[in-house]
Amino acid sequence: MSDANSSPPLPAPKTRRGERTRQKILNAAQREIGSKGFAEASISTITAEAAVGQGTFYLYFRSKEDVLRELVLRMGRRLRRHLTLAIADAPNRLEAERRGLRAFLEFVRANTDLYRVVAEAQFVDPTVFKRYYQDFAASYRAGLLAAEARGEIAPGDAEVRAWALMGISDMVGRRFALWDSEVSLRKIAEAAHALILEGLAPRGR
């Protein structure tokens, strides 16, 4: 059980009914794992919640690990779409950075269960977890390099920057969007963006 993703994916459902059932299970699993955590969430609770028989689960997923993997992929797709849309017509990279950060925080607050699901994957399947971040990092890095070439940002190590910036979003998101449901994300995003823009060093002299 250790880590392993292994074995070919189960064949996709062939009928409309099958697809609907699969989604019902996926949604129930997201709610269950998102609120109780991977260990506490049981297949029987998930299937009950989805209003299907126990055995039905195994028509679409090989195991509990398997459904978590699928949820991580789903989360990645949704977040990516959300961010792409948010920064689509930003005039430059710095503005894209600001909008992306804000959009990320909003997304976390609106999808607390998905956020937790991804975090659990760290231990259930390190490979998927790593890939999740690496994919974001890769496109982040590309964006930074392009912006640097255009002279929109100061030159610097794009790989390290990409991970550092993801780190900011991740931790600030946890603290202010996940743990704190009151504070204005607009203000938090502005404050964090100010740091990203200018750093800590005192201006002028």
Add this chain to the structure above:
Amino acid sequence: MSDANSSPPLPAPKTRRGERTRQKILNAAQREIGSKGFAEASISTITAEAAVGQGTFYLYFRSKEDVLRELVLRMGRRLRRHLTLAIADAPNRLEAERRGLRAFLEFVRANTDLYRVVAEAQFVDPTVFKRYYQDFAASYRAGLLAAEARGEIAPGDAEVRAWALMGISDMVGRRFALWDSEVSLRKIAEAAHALILEGLAPRGR
């Protein structure tokens, strides 16, 4: 089981032998949970590894959750000591920031099991996990405020900055110190520090 820390701590060992045994168990648990993860680590493996009987475990810890809690506290103490030492005689905050970042990365690479143990606590006992970060954030925040008063850093939101900076360390640490065991941490720390210092905005015009 949900979250709960609850119930008075078990009485400390009264004899030298007892204290030694408790430490043996703690060390074994750290190795086991650190390498296989909380779910996969079993009490029987931990006690076997510590070369004590199964029942001995319950003389010192109420449950598997309990031992994890203790490990998180231990990790916090060790990391705090390490960082305090590293930045002790830095001439100013910016330099302290550079040294602290570097020291953190070194610490992660040298203590991969403890790092993972803390991450697992997120799900096993959210309260301890939160406190772990909140404690670091609080002292980070205080340091930033003092530096701001001294004019060593530009003014800004100390709370957000503290979490953002922790986020950088956390994510950069995961990527370059935990997942990558080859790369020079000196160089990574410098690159990240450059971002923290100056931000992304192009200098001059």
Add this chain to the structure above:
DNA sequence: CCGAAACCTGAGTATTGAGTCATGTTTCAT
């Protein structure tokens, strides 16, 4: 409308491992 493929079921099996306890050994203050 037919029948074959797809889908669904939930009681039952099999495993796993946390936590207990009755009994035995070591420590250490007096």
Add this chain to the structure above:
DNA sequence: ATGAAACATGACTCAATACTCAGGTTTCGG
């Protein structure tokens, strides 16, 4: 030296739950 408290043991109990399977129902192209 001694006995009471502290420490140690590991076989056993017991609950939990992931996953199976033999037999039923629904779907849908032709």
